[in-house]
Amino acid sequence: MPKFSYLPNLDDAFTPLTEPQLVILEKQVDSEQPEPTTQSLFNFAWGLVKSESQADNKQGIDILTSIFKKEPSRRRECLYYLSVGCYKIGEYKESERYVKVLLQHEPDNLQAQALKQEIDNGLAKNSLIGFAIISGVTAAGVGLASLLLRQRKK
Amino acid sequence: MSNGSGKPGASSSGFKVNSDLATTVATTASVLVNSxxxxxxxxxxxxxxxxxxxxxxxxxxxxxxxxxxxxxxxxxxxxxxxxxxxxxxxxxxxxxxxxxxxxxxxxxxxxxxxxxxxxxxxxxxxxxxxxxxxxxxxxxxLPTVTLEDTKYSLFQGFTATIPDIDERLKKFTEGSGRLLEFNDAENESLVTSSPLRNGGNSSLLPDITEEKIRTSQSASQLNRFKEDINYRLDLIEIRKGLSSNEIDEIDRKIDRLYKQRKLVFDRIAAFERNQTVMEDHLSQIDSRLQVVKDIEPRGARKSSISSTVSSSSTALADAVDRLNINSDDETVYSPKTSAASSPTPEVRTSRKHKATLQRYYKPGDEIHSLRAHDAAVTCFGFDQPFGTLVTASQDNTVRVWDMSRYRCVGLLEGHFSNVTCMDMQDNLVLTGSLDATLKLWDVSKVGTSELDDSGDPVSPLIQSFESHVEEVTALCMHKNTIVSGSADKTIRQWDMNTGRCMQTIDVLWATSSMLNASSSLIGENSSSVLPGLGSWDDVKHPFIGALQCYDAALASGGSDGIVRLWDLRSGEVMRQLIGHTGPVSCLQFDEKSLITGSADRSVRIWDLRTGGIVDSFAYDSPITSLQFDYNRIVCTNRENTVKIYDRTDEKHQQFGAGVKDKDASIVNYARYKEGYMVEGREDGTIGVWAV
Structure with a gap:
């Protein structure tokens, strides 16, 4: 396996950096204000995405979207990072949207395909749970209603 | 986040079993809402x-x-x-x-x-x-991007930086983790910002020494070394790519900033244009106001007169009223009289914007160029950057320009022939012409709608100086002293107010008496030089090519190539500066030095105290005009560029249209002030440059 893969695996997003590491990345961005380089921004953003806190993840996604807007040449890879980021915070719909666009441009991207698979899994799970909840709620509702009705009848 | 350092891989599989139902429900709900x-x-x-x-x-x-x-x-x-x-x-x-x-x-x-x-x-x-x-x-x-541009992904860049960060962290912890040191190291990294800044061999490969490689017996160990080195090579390769990316990015930023600067620059230009327009309106309103005011108070005065008539019973009241009338009179006539007496009516100078844009021109930028005359520009003068410019040309006209609007305000009409030399002091312009006269003008009266008592437009001409018998070739005005040199081989000093000639110095006589008094060597020298030099390189050079006076001190230079310093009180030559081998065409002095330009193509800097040459340099063609200040010497020399010599850096530079356009016309004359240079060309064009 090559030491430096072009794009991160999904696992990578779930291995957080240490706090000092993140601080250094942030400091690097700060030091380059008001025009931080894309790489420094990304380093910080990806560090945030890797973090365990959802607030951090979202901040990371914000930075990634800004990179996407700023750097046309980085858009495609940014799609992947965004997709992973959204996946991580459970925004499967967004995640799917991004990865779909990425796959339009790079149909052979194995990592993107794998990511898509994961997202689909997540979506399926969610819809299942959602379905379960809805059915549960309806069942309960029906039960309640019938109960009420019965009481009325009595 | 806080405990993340302890267990890096602990949640690596967390995404597969997200058992927290509540959060899942919440996010699902939000997704549903959002989609x-x-x-x-x-x-x-x-x-x-x-x-x-x-x-x-x-x-x-x-x-x-x-x-x-x-x-x-x-x-x-x-x-x-x-x-x-x-x-x-x-x-x-x-x-x-x-x-x-x-x-x-x-x-x-x-x-x-x-x-x-x-x-x-x-x-x-x-x-x-x-x-x-x-x-x-x-x-x-839509931009299309090659793989070349994004050879390494951002993520690769990220992975390449992580080891560096770890290394840094390790150093911090090793260095007893002092906060101060942390900051210091941080600052250092900001400055150098290169991942492997301490790139000695030892730190590059701490574990793999040549010694080890030479003595190693196991293949696996060597393989491990190989792998390790390959890894490091990859790392360096990526970092290299990253750095080059960064440079590209910086270049792009610079480009962008330049564009931004251009935009803002244009904005200032637009603002100044608007200001100009508004100021025009304002001055129109002011002049109209003047007219209205002139009519109104007269009525007021009449009423006060009638009141005097009615209340003339007591002497006291009479006196009071007379006082009133007097004061009234003053208010009525004061604007008129002030307008008549002061050379600059307040109306015109009341509001004029400061030229901000000028500061943001880069040296060598063309600020403006305009086609001023149909024939060659001979000389000109301007009072201040973006102020008033007066140009004289071989087409026989003298024009006054408003350089903030680049508009011809009017003409100075009165000379019967070409104006050959000119000096300007605030709004006073002194012109010397081939018709043997000098004329003093007030340019602030040019282009005004004011009328004099007889109803004619106010003439800008203040005074005419007529007693030279041949063309005026050089002149100088300093405070109230006016000095002119003519082809009749005399230098005359004039009274500015009366127009009378106060002193006539016959140069030949003055110098011959000086020659008699001085050594025969100089006499021989100059007598051999004097007659033959009237026509140097087929161009007729004026007997007196340049003049400058300061109080009683006068410097003159002419076709004999000798620069003379005169005392105006006695009318005698104080000192002769001999060195030029051709006619002197221009000179200027300040408290320390005198700088002369000559047809022998050289520019010489003299020390006024000792009379010796401090410095000299030569161009390829005869010098035609020259001006200097503490920082620069600006020359023209029958080429299509203006030569500027930086006195502090001792560097020669070229400015003007000829820098870019090889076919540009020859520059005849150049003047500059505060980084604002104006040059006049053979084809009648005036160019304005930032230098």
Whole structure:
């Protein structure tokens, strides 16, 4: 396996950096204000995405979207990072949207395909749970209603 | 986050079993809400980006709003409606409950397609890196990007930086983890910012020494070394790529900043244009006001006269009223008299904007060029940058220009022939002509609508000086002293107010008496030089080519190549500076040095105290005009560029149209002040430059 893969695996997003590491990345961005380089921004953003806190993840996604807007040449890879980021915070719909666009441009991207698979899994799970909840709620509702009705009848 | 350092891999599989049902439900719900409709969403998100920008400028806007409120209701209205729309958008966005930015559909699909063609693409991405959302939507201008540009992904860059960060962290912890040191190291990294800044061999490969390689017996160990080195090579390769990317990025930023500068620069230019227009209106209003005022107080005065008639019973009242009348008289006539006596009516100078733009021109920039005359420009003068310029030409006209508007204000008419020399002091212009006269003008009276008592337009001519018998070739005006040199071989001193000639110095006589008194060597020298030098390199040079006076001191230079210093009180030559081998065409002195330019192509800097040459340099052609200050010497020499010698850096530079355009016309004359240079060319063009 090559030491430096072009794009991160999904696992990578779930291995957080240490706090000092993140601080250094942030400091690097700060030091380059008001025009931080894309790489420094990304380093910080990806560090945030890797973090365990959802607030951090979202901040990371914000930075990634800004990179996407700023750097046309980085858009495609940014799609992947965004997709992973959204996946991580459970925004499967967004995640799917991004990865779909990425796959339009790079149909052979194995990592993107794998990511898509994961997202689909997540979506399926969610819809299942959602379905379960809805059915549960309806069942309960029906039960309640019938109960009420019965009481009325009595 | 806080405990993340302890267990890096602990949650690596967390995404597979997200057992927390509550959060799942919540997120699902939000997703369901959010995915309501794609078009609506896209609209919302395109707003979202706009909003972000708005949020940043919100404080600024509030400030400007309060300011604008004072002036225009319209602006405020539009701003308010915009704000209103913004808040609506904000509310809508809040309802959607997305607390992280999401890309709009448009943005999402404006992804560069993978094609080849290197340079083109690179340029494209350069041009676009700074644009905002709206422009991404233009499909046609989508930048296409090669793999070359993005050889390494951002993620690769990230992975390459991590070891460096770890290394840094390790150093901090090893260095007893002092906070101060942390900061110091941090600062250092900001400065150097290169990942492997302490790149000695030892730190590059701490574990693998040559010794070890040479003595190693096990293949596995060698393989491990190999792997390790390969890894490091990869790392370095990526870091190299990153750094080069960074340089590209910086270049792009510089480009962008230049563009930005250009925009703002243009904005200032527009502002100044508007100012000019408004000031024009203002001056029109002022002059009209003057007329109205002239009519009104007369009526008031009449009433006061009638009141005197009615209350003339007591002497006291009479006296009081007379006082009133007197004061009335003053108020009535004071504007008129002041306008008549002071050379600059207050109306015109009341409001004129400062030229801000000038400061932002870079040296060598052309500020403006205008076709001033039909024939060669012979000389000119200007009072201040962007002020009034007076030009004389071989087409027999003298024109006055407003250099902030680049408009010809009027002509100075009176000379019967070409004006050959000129000096300017504030709004006073002294011209010397081939018709053997000097004329003093007040340029502030040019182009005004004022009328004198007989109803004719006020003539700018103040005084005419007529007693030279041949063409005037050089002149100088300093305070109230006017000195002129003529082809009749005399230097005359004039009274500025009466126009009478106060002193006539016959140069030949004065110098011959000087020659008799001095050594025979100089006498021989100059007598051999004097007669033959009238025509040097086929051009007839004036007997007196240049003059400058300061109080009683006068310097003159002419066709004999000798620079003479005179005492105007006695009319005698104080000192002769001999050195030029050709006619002296121009000179200027200050308290320390005298600088002369000559047809022998050289510029000489003399020490006024010792009379010796301090410095000299030569160009390729005869010097025709020269001006200097502490920093620079500006010369023209029958070439299409203006030569500027930097006295502090001792560097020669060329400015003017000839730098870019090889066919540009020859520059005859150049003057400069405060980084603002004006040059006049053989084809009648006037060029204005920042230097």
């Amino acid at each position: 309501g409709g794609v078009p609506g969403q896209s609209a919302l998100f395109s707003n979202a980006t706009f909003q972000k920008a708005m949020g940043e400028t919100l404080a600024e806007e509030a400030k400007s709003r309060t300011m604008l409120k004072k002036y225009t209701n319209e602006v405020r209205l539009t701003l308010l409606t915009r704000r209103h729309r913004e808040t609506v958008k904000l509310r809508r966005r809040a309802m959607k409950r997305k607390d992280f930015s999401v890309l709009s559909e448009d943005m999402l699909h404006s992804i560069p397609t993978d094609t080849d063609g290197d340079g083109y693409n690179h340029d494209q991405s350069k041009g676009h890196s700074h644009d905002d959302d709206n422009e991404w939507n233009e499909e046609s201008s």
